[in-house]
Amino acid sequence: MAVNASAIPRLHVALQVVGSRGDVQLLISLGKVLKHKYGHRVRVATHPSFRTLAEDNGFEFFNAGGDLQKLMAYMVKNPALIPKKKTLFTDEIAKERDLGIMNGCWQSCFQSGDGTSPSNIAESKQSPFIAIAIIANPPKLRAHVVERLGIPLHLMFT
Template identity: 35%
Template sequence: MQIAMLIVGTRGDVQPFIAIGKRLQDYGHRVRLATHANFKDFVMTTGLEFYPLVGDPKILAGYMVKNKGFLPATPSEIPIQRKQIRDAIIANPAAHGHVHVAEALNIPIHIIFTMLWTPTCEFPHPFSHVKQPAGYRLSYQSVDSFVWLGIRDMINDLRKRKLKLRPVTYLSDWGPKIDVVGFCFLDLASNYEPPEPPLRWLGSGDSPIYIGFGSLPIPEPDKLTRIIVQALEITGQRGIINKGWGRLRNLEESKEFVYVLDNVPHDWLFLQCKAVVHHGGAGTTAAGLKAGVKEQAVELAKAIESEDGVDGAVKSFLKHLPQKRDSEKMPTAPQSTFMQPLLLPVKRCFGMAS
């Protein structure tokens, strides 16, 4: 098969799909990952094909920090985000054109995300402001409806002008099944050769605390850097500060107990640390749990070791393909040593279906 994967978001959104794409490529399929130009080198060094999408993920991240989710704080925010999504085409929930192009081409679509996107009473929608459990399930419909109201004219213009499809009045459910397969980790540590300076610093004392905020924009990076350094000094800890998109600064005055670095594979770095302080992004959270950093994470790390989310995602993709016609044989995944996949059918909502 020729498989196009369209991913909108930050590095934490893109990285798991690289892992899925590489596994599909191993099975003999041709995989092209369409995402923001910021990630071109990252994608191409993994051996996948790349196609650029318009839109800047840093603008999206800044918008979500400012508004604490998808819902805008003021109406003036809506036109800015409309410009960011006008050319979105096909396969995580934030790329709003996927289902329509798939309909026009009459091809299967499989939508995957790193966070819960299915209505439930257990948790609120990840991009909602809902705090009370009574509103958790309703929060999914609320976010869905609000986003749809903001972009429905653009979607229907795309359907009529470009895709020659009838307009739709609402984005209704697209299918009956959801598979929860575990996080899709991309192994970067095994091929990573750390530079000598951080290795020398790591070996010069106790295990440090990692502090980083990934793709989270920081309004006052200089001030936050000073606060972090002061906290480490007061508590007598060594710390690694990851600059990230927040632009945390190099120190004006060198401190022996602080090391500032740029991007380093989390699956290597977190194993060198005693604790991880971060922004709560899906990828960083998963990497911290897998590393078993802090005593409370050890049991979760053991459970994660028994999962293969990449294998589960690929099997889910193949399982939900349309039934084969008599003259065709649909591709399947080879047998693997995947240990007890976590496949939980739950009710369908907009944004996650095959």
């Protein structure tokens, strides 16, 4: 049965990506289908390093926070999907970084602007973005957002 594209409701989807360029490219590929085939509004929430990549592909950018270089160094030291217990309880830098990224991901679901400064909120000319679904990696930084907002979460990994 063929689907009438005009009958599909237009959704606001937040693509939340923490990681490497390859991680961002994976979700951007999916975002292109969501935007161009189905007409959904897609916002890419990721590191500032990937702003141009998101915008060059026609997406709204939102700063999810986090220093990419420090994150990559941390991932090299802790290559498992779930960090060692010692790291979780003793690494204050990681806790601070994760808190910043969690805050950025939370705000990317409803805040106007691009998340880089409070002045960008007032200057935003776009209609409000209210996410009704999140597609993301990795899981530990998203569960609190979807639980609080009551919206679905789809996890993707490379």
